[in-house]
Amino acid sequence: MIKQQLNRFRLSPEVNAERHHLFMQEVGARMVSSVIAALVIGVLFVSNLDLSEMYLWFGMIAFVSLNSWLIIRNYHRVRPRADLANPRFLATWRFLNLYLSVIWGALWSLAPFLFFPDASLVQIFSVLLMIIILSSTPSVTMGCYPEIYITFLTPVFCSFGYHMVELPMEGWLHKWLVPAAWLSLVVYSLLIFKTQVGAIILRIRLRDAREEADAANLAKTRMLAIASHDLRHAIQAATLYSAELSTIAEPSQVNTIGKIRSVLDQGNRLLDHLLGVTHFESQALAVSPEEVKFSDVQSDLLSVFAAEAQAKQLDLRLELENETIFTDKVLFVQILENLIGNALRYTDEGHVTVRSRRLGDGLEVTVADSGPGFDPDRVSRVFEAYQSFGGHPESRGLGLYIVKRAADALGILITLESVQGEGATFHLMLPRRCKTVTEVVV
Numbered sequence: 001m002i003k004q005q006l007n008r009f010r011l012s013p014e015v016n017a018e019r020h021h022l023f024m025q026e027v028g029a030r031m032v033s034s035v036i037a038a039l040v041i042g043v044l045f046v047s048n049l050d051l052s053e054m055y056l057w058f059g060m061i062a063f064v065s066l067n068s069w070l071i072i073r074n075y076h077r078v079r080p081r082a083d084l085a086n087p088r089f090l091a092t093w094r095f096l097n098l099y100l101s102v103i104w105g106a107l108w109s110l111a112p113f114l115f116f117p118d119a120s121l122v123q124i125f126s127v128l129l130m131i132i133i134l135s136s137t138p139s140v141t142m143g144c145y146p147e148i149y150i151t152f153l154t155p156v157f158c159s160f161g162y163h164m165v166e167l168p169m170e171g172w173l174h175k176w177l178v179p180a181a182w183l184s185l186v187v188y189s190l191l192i193f194k195t196q197v198g199a200i201i202l203r204i205r206l207r208d209a210r211e212e213a214d215a216a217n218l219a220k221t222r223m224l225a226i227a228s229h230d231l232r233h234a235i236q237a238a239t240l241y242s243a244e245l246s247t248i249a250e251p252s253q254v255n256t257i258g259k260i261r262s263v264l265d266q267g268n269r270l271l272d273h274l275l276g277v278t279h280f281e282s283q284a285l286a287v288s289p290e291e292v293k294f295s296d297v298q299s300d301l302l303s304v305f306a307a308e309a310q311a312k313q314l315d316l317r318l319e320l321e322n323e324t325i326f327t328d329k330v331l332f333v334q335i336l337e338n339l340i341g342n343a344l345r346y347t348d349e350g351h352v353t354v355r356s357r358r359l360g361d362g363l364e365v366t367v368a369d370s371g372p373g374f375d376p377d378r379v380s381r382v383f384e385a386y387q388s389f390g391g392h393p394e395s396r397g398l399g400l401y402i403v404k405r406a407a408d409a410l411g412i413l414i415t416l417e418s419v420q421g422e423g424a425t426f427h428l429m430l431p432r433r434c435k436t437v438t439e440v441v442v
Contacts, residue, residue, distance in 0.1 A: 109156050132185075328410060366427055
């Protein structure tokens with residue numbers, strides 16, 4: 001079964017590349033722990049060694065450490081510009097890792113010959129326990145390349161097994177301890193291999209599925225943009241015809257034509273929101289930072305909304321401090337226009353207030369109204385696309401979706417505080433400077 005899976009996985013460069021990368025991510029830490037363990041054993045047994053044996057042990061540690069460091073360092077240096085799925089690249093690094101397993105196996109195979117002749121039983125079993133712990137800890141190594149793991153494991157356990165058999169102890173348990181440990185670790189590595197590779201395949205499939213979903217969503221968004229543009233032209237034409245009809249209509253027909261124009265205006269407003277959504281979803285959002293004075297923003301907002309507020313007999317208060325921020329003026333004003341426009345549209349009496357204040361190192365701008373507020377169950381979802389809010393089922397919340405995407409692009413934190421029936425307050429936390437990138441993908 002394992003052999004069949006190996007043959008199958010060799011046909012998948014992506015799987016091989018992923019398991020090799022996982023292996024290399026862990027190998028550095030594993031080598032460090034092995035070096036520390038080897039040094040500790042050398043220090044503990046230094047009194048049992050003559051000078052040549054001490055030079056041999058610590059010289060071997062230096063040799064394998066230097067080789068490991070150079071190979072791992074070279075891998076991390078070439079990996080960013082290498083084709084990880086290239087079979088020749090993977091074969092080269094598999095050979096190098098096999099070489100590392102051989103020299104590390106040689107180092108630990110040497111330990112019983114150097115330390116055990118004059119060691120006590122407690123020392124011998126302590127070293128054996130340390131070897132078993134070191135060998136069983138790196139499960140990623142065991143699972144990604146079991147053949148490399150077994151190449152390291154076999155000579156080490158053969159060396160320890162031979163010396164365990166030679167111990168002057170009665171019974172047979174100590175003679176079978178090392179072979180049993182070797183067999184259990186080999187079986188465990190094969191099981192881990194199956195689990196690791198299965199997890200890798202699932203991750204690759206999930207990534208591919210996410211990419212396909214993103215591509216399908218982008219295609220849907222672009223189709224929606226095209227359809228919205230075409231439909232908008234039709235609605236605008238119908239609006240013009242209704243305006244022409246109102247000039248020649250009988251008095252009894254004026255009210256009906258007015259209702260038609262109202263419905264067309266609502267449809268046109270919804271299409272404006274849809275076009276805004278598709279603009280944000282179908283392409284990168286260009287951000288052009290500049291110095292923006294609140295006084296200029298306040299003047300722009302008053303010119304846009306003063307007449308609408310007066311027509312509804314609402315108290316529109318713009319109380320922006322004399323501050324200057326560095327942000328994209330078009331996007332920032334669009335955020336405020338959407339929030340104020342929604343507040344005026346759904347507030348029947350009372351006020352709409354826009355204020356700013358310093359808060360720590362940044363600025364806070366609030367947009368508050370005395371309208372119907374938001375359903376408590378929907379507050380957490382008001383910034384999602386196509387969500388109804390404020391007790392107005394004809395509104396789909398696209399304006400707030402656009403607000404959230406624009407705020408994210410400018411590094412603005414936006415939150416909502418609302419009590420149903422008592423109005424709503426949007427809080428905008430502005431940094432002194434917006435994101436300094438020139439293009440943000442949203």
